[in-house]
Amino acid sequence: MCMICRQSxxxxxxxxxxxxxxxxxxxxxxxxxxxxxxxLEIDGVYYHLEDCASDAAMDILLNRCGASKGVAEVDDQWT
Ligand SMILES: [Zn+2]
Ligand SMILES: [Zn+2]
Incomplete structure (x- = not known):
């Protein structure tokens, strides 16, 4: 029997x-x-729903869904 919880x-x-x-x-x-x-399961790949899915969502978008990201810059044509 366990000495800590006294259950087995x-x-x-x-x-x-x-x-x-x-x-x-x-x-x-x-x-x-x-x-x-x-x-969360996407195409047979699994993620923790609470801890990891939101962090992974951006990677999923970028890597699997063809999304792209960048830094917006003001077009300097007019300056
Ligand atoms: Zn125990
Ligand atoms: Zn995780």
Whole structure:
């Protein structure tokens, strides 16, 4: 029996509890997406929905959707 939570197997919040099984691997941070995590899936690539999807969204747009980004500059034709 676990000495911390006094349960066997451990209570899920116990530090001795085993990590939940990896279901997918996040393309953005490389960390496992485990059972119970929310995820975003695009073309078979998975991201953590809360932590990584918004960060990854711009990359997805640029790399997969043909979006482009740049720095706006005033046309100096008139100066
Ligand atoms: Zn425990
Ligand atoms: Zn992630």
């Amino acid at each position: 197997p451990c209570h899920p919040s116990c530090p001795n509890a085993p990590d939940p099984p990896t279901v997918y691997t996040c393309q953005h941070c490389g960390e496992p997406i485990v059972a119970g995590d929310e995820y």
